[in-house]
Amino acid sequence: RKEFQSDTVLVTGATAGFGRAIAHKFHAAGAKVIAVGRRADRLDALKQELGARLMPLALDVADTAAIAREMEQLPADFRDITLLVNNAGFGTDRGAAQDAALADWDDMVNVNIRGLLHMTHHALPGMLARGRGQIINIGSVAGRAVGPTNAVYSATKSFVLQFTKALKTDLIGTPVRASYIAPGAAETEFSLVRWQGDEARAAKAYAGYQPLTAEDIAEAVFFAAAMPAHVDVTELELMPHQQGFGPRIFARD
Numbered sequence: 001r002k003e004f005q006s007d008t009v010l011v012t013g014a015t016a017g018f019g020r021a022i023a024h025k026f027h028a029a030g031a032k033v034i035a036v037g038r039r040a041d042r043l044d045a046l047k048q049e050l051g052a053r054l055m056p057l058a059l060d061v062a063d064t065a066a067i068a069r070e071m072e073q074l075p076a077d078f079r080d081i082t083l084l085v086n087n088a089g090f091g092t093d094r095g096a097a098q099d100a101a102l103a104d105w106d107d108m109v110n111v112n113i114r115g116l117l118h119m120t121h122h123a124l125p126g127m128l129a130r131g132r133g134q135i136i137n138i139g140s141v142a143g144r145a146v147g148p149t150n151a152v153y154s155a156t157k158s159f160v161l162q163f164t165k166a167l168k169t170d171l172i173g174t175p176v177r178a179s180y181i182a183p184g185a186a187e188t189e190f191s192l193v194r195w196q197g198d199e200a201r202a203a204k205a206y207a208g209y210q211p212l213t214a215e216d217i218a219e220a221v222f223f224a225a226a227m228p229a230h231v232d233v234t235e236l237e238l239m240p241h242q243q244g245f246g247p248r249i250f251a252r253d
């Protein structure tokens with residue numbers, strides 16, 4: 001299907017990158033969209049751009065009490081969420097695991113795992129009661145691949161992969177679907193966040209090849225959502241053409 005007029009789509013991390021592109025994509029297909037992120041000014045700008053069918057929801061998904069409160073208080077015309085896209089996340093391993101700051105590990109776990117779990121927990125009962133719904137979780141190629149200086153980020157995305165597949169399995173007796181989408185390198189604010197606003201360093205992540213765009217990922221999310229109700233897109237991996245699998249790593253003498 002191409003029309004989403006009867007849908008309400010909640011996207012976390014809608015102030016930048018994939019989430020903003022996903023919000024635009026579903027809004028253009030006729031859905032009501034709840035855009036979640038911490039930066040209220042960007043949510044307001046999105047509201048200005050998209051108008052009545054866009055509900056800005058300033059929320060830190062690491063704040064589980066705030067998630068519970070906000071999900072409980074959704075206005076009547078945005079309450080019936082048909083699609084939850086758990087997209088908010090980041091990777092802030094900035095070196096080897098043995099050199100990491102414990103706070104960075106906590107931050108990744110709190111957003112990439114706990115935030116996703118709490119959003120899912122609060123969205124599911126309504127979907128089950130209404131007999132309609134889908135949860136699309138954004139993982140990463142790092143959820144399967146082991147690479148250097150990425151320990152906790154890749155572990156959080158492995159969690160998302162396994163959780164999504166287990167959730168899909170538990171939901172087979174219900175009309176609610178769950179999908180996992182694993183992007184490779186995409187040019188967003190992801191590297192800027194990783195390198196704490198250092199633009200030159202962030203740009204190096206995308207030098208010399210054509211990375212994926214946020215719109216590429218929005219297409220993949222849309223594909224998973226647009227499949228007929230009897231089809232689960234269980235796992236979808238996307239990479240830039242110029243990205244390959246697996247690093248060759250040796251600590252040579």
Ligand code: NDP
Binds near residue numbers: 040138
């Ligand atoms: P961006 O940094 O461009 O966007 C991340 C979004 O997440 C922002 O909207 C940010 O909003 C939001 N976010 C971060 N922390 C929180 C929080 N505590 N509460 C609510 N929202 C939050 O990155 P991408 O678009 O690239 O990343 C989106 C997802 O895709 C992430 O899960 C990332 O791990 C994953 N991914 C990215 C890849 C890439 O190469 N770019 C590759 C594979 C996966 P705000 O700061 O306003 O809260």
